[in-house]
Amino acid sequence: MTDNHTTPEAGWNFDNSYARLSPSFYTALNPTPVRSPKLVLLNESLAATLGLRVESLQSKDGVAVLAGNLIPGGAMPLAQAYAGHQFGHFNRLGDGRAILLGEQLTPQGERFDIQLKGSGPTPYSRRGDGRAAMGPMLREYIISEAMHALGIATTRSLAVVSTGESIFRETELPGAVLTRVAASHVRVGTFQYIAQWGTDEELRTLADYVLQRHYPEIDAAGEENRYLQLLKEVIKRQAALIAQWQLVGFIHGVMNTDNMAISGETIDYGPCAFMDAYDPATVFSSIDTQGRYAYGNQPYIGGWNLTRFAETLLPLLHDDEEQAIKLAEGALADYEALFQREWLAGMRAKLGLFNEESEDEALIETLLDMMKKNRADYTNTFRALTLNKPEESALFGSPEFASWHQLWQARVGRQKEPLTASQELMRSSNPAVIPRNHRVEEALEAAVERDDYSVMERLLAVLATPFAHAPDQVEYCALSSDAAGPYRTFCGT
Numbered sequence: 061m062t063d064n065h066t067t068p069e070a071g072w073n074f075d076n077s078y079a080r081l082s083p084s085f086y087t088a089l090n091p092t093p094v095r096s097p098k099l100v101l102l103n104e105s106l107a108a109t110l111g112l113r114v115e116s117l118q119s120k121d122g123v124a125v126l127a128g129n130l131i132p133g134g135a136m137p138l139a140q141a142y143a144g145h146q147f148g149h150f151n152r153l154g155d156g157r158a159i160l161l162g163e164q165l166t167p168q169g170e171r172f173d174i175q176l177k178g179s180g181p182t183p184y185s186r187r188g189d190g191r192a193a194m195g196p197m198l199r200e201y202i203i204s205e206a207m208h209a210l211g212i213a214t215t216r217s218l219a220v221v222s223t224g225e226s227i228f229r230e231t232e233l234p235g236a237v238l239t240r241v242a243a244s245h246v247r248v249g250t251f252q253y254i255a256q257w258g259t260d261e262e263l264r265t266l267a268d269y270v271l272q273r274h275y276p277e278i279d280a281a282g283e284e285n286r287y288l289q290l291l292k293e294v295i296k297r298q299a300a301l302i303a304q305w306q307l308v309g310f311i312h313g314v315m316n317t318d319n320m321a322i323s324g325e326t327i328d329y330g331p332c333a334f335m336d337a338y339d340p341a342t343v344f345s346s347i348d349t350q351g352r353y354a355y356g357n358q359p360y361i362g363g364w365n366l367t368r369f370a371e372t373l374l375p376l377l378h379d380d381e382e383q384a385i386k387l388a389e390g391a392l393a394d395y396e397a398l399f400q401r402e403w404l405a406g407m408r409a410k411l412g413l414f415n416e417e418s419e420d421e422a423l424i425e426t427l428l429d430m431m432k433k434n435r436a437d438y439t440n441t442f443r444a445l446t447l448n449k450p451e452e453s454a455l456f457g458s459p460e461f462a463s464w465h466q467l468w469q470a471r472v473g474r475q476k477e478p479l480t481a482s483q484e485l486m487r488s489s490n491p492a493v494i495p496r497n498h499r500v501e502e503a504l505e506a507a508v509e510r511d512d513y514s515v516m517e518r519l520l521a522v523l524a525t526p527f528a529h530a531p532d533q534v535e536y537c538a539l540s541s542d543a544a545g546p547y548r549t550f551c552g553t
């Protein structure tokens with residue numbers, strides 16, 4: 061490997077603010093080179109946003125960077141330390157299979173972490189091999205980009221490189237490296253790590269760092285208790301994020317505190333999936349036997365994780381612990397209402413409602429209850445209402461639905477906005493296509509088993525405009541012919 065080889069033509073423009081923090085926050089370390097890297101996916105529009113040139117990224121040196129075989133000039137590779145409550149149990153963790161190359165400063169003056177996932181062992185690997193399999197990395201690429209297109213805050217995927225090496229899980233699998241782009245990778249677990257093993261001074265440094273990087277308005281305002289403001293803002297962003305997940309039927313699957321980003325982005329697409337039939341008890345992860353991370357439990361778990369975050373901030377909130385706890389509790393008490401407000405606003409939009417009426421919640425609940433009873437597909441039910449084709453909904457035909465439909469139409473009709481505006485609002489709030497499990501599996505199978513990326517390219521193209529409601533998207537709305545339920549083949553790590 062050539063260290064600090066410069067590749068100015070690619071457009072890498074690194075700064076390394078995280079590396080300037082105390083070394084107890086990370087371990088400086090290069091990725092471990094792989095045998096024969098090959099670029100299998102490149103996100104050209106994201107590359108352009110980052111100020112990176114596509115041809116350069118596709119060149120031998122460009123691919124070597126994306127594989128971790130070559131360190132671009134200006135990068136200061138490191139593995140971040142963090143902790144986390146995994147399924148409720150506190151563990152010392154850290155990037156066990158990821159390396160942060162540095163922060164790319166874009167031509168627009170933005171700053172994004174560039175991280176290689178699957179880049180080899182680190183001091184935080186515990187018993188793991190530091191590697192990732194092709195299937196899950198392609199899956200992360202597809203779903204994170206779909207989430208972005210749905211307008212949901214998320215880490216993004218720049219590229220996937222095959223390593224030419226096998227990794228061993230239950231069977232032998234092809235290895236891959238994903239280049240992940242994030243506002244930052246600071247997690248609730250990063251705070252937990254410093255709160256547990258660092259000093260109060262280091263905790264303050266981390267909080268100040270996050271304020272400057274993600275909440276500059278608080279930083280600039282010189283608020284009296286900036287750390288309380290930080291807590292409140294993180295709560296607000298998570299409430300909004302999880303409401304967005306609920307609105308599109310996204311199940312994260314592994315909402316451990318190490319998988320909750322302080323920036324408010326969705327992070328870690330492990331055993332995640334989109335719900336088909338509406339049922340709050342839906343779980344996709346095979347290891348989540350208790351349903352801790354079930355669809356309907358996500359808002360609660362969000363609050364639980366935020367409570368863990370608040371606990372780490374106590375020493376910064378007030379010198380007196382009792383006072384600090386009171387402040388934290390006050391901030392946390394707002395979470396539920398913040399979530400509910402976001403969710404209700406989103407649900408109203410999904411039903412084409414601009415204003416608020418007191419009966420709206422009952423109207424929404426009745427619809428959801430019918431969906432649950434009839435195991436109606438969540439996305440397609442809203443799509444049928446959007447396209448004004450109720451007959452395409454599984455609910456159609458029952459007297460209960462007929463009376464609900466009448467109530468809803470009357471409700472829409474009471475607004476001052478014209479019906480066309482209402483329909484437009486619904487079209488932009490209800491996706492026609494989501495990354496359905498059987499479609500994702502089909503794309504992964506073609507890619508991994510047959511080295512055929514055309515199925516995935518088509519899927520990615522369709523997912524890029526989820527609100528288009530275009531004719532060529534219709535086939536992607538169909539449910540799996542074998543409605544066997546959760547697909548798990550490529551879930552997990």
Ligand SMILES: Nc1ncnc2c1ncn2[C@@H]1O[C@H](COP(=O)(O)OP(=O)(O)OP(=O)(O)O)[C@@H](O)[C@H]1O
Pocket residue numbers: 153154155156157158184185186187188189190191192314318319327328329330553
């Ligand atoms: N193959 C592996 N080798 C070493 N460590 C691993 C491996 N897989 C997961 N880990 C580590 O186990 C912990 C929990 O894994 P988890 O599945 O939440 O994260 P991940 O998918 O690797 O990464 P991220 O949260 O960054 O998306 C993390 O600290 C992760 O780095």
Ligand SMILES: [Mg+2]
Pocket residue numbers: 318319328
């Ligand atoms: Mg993780």
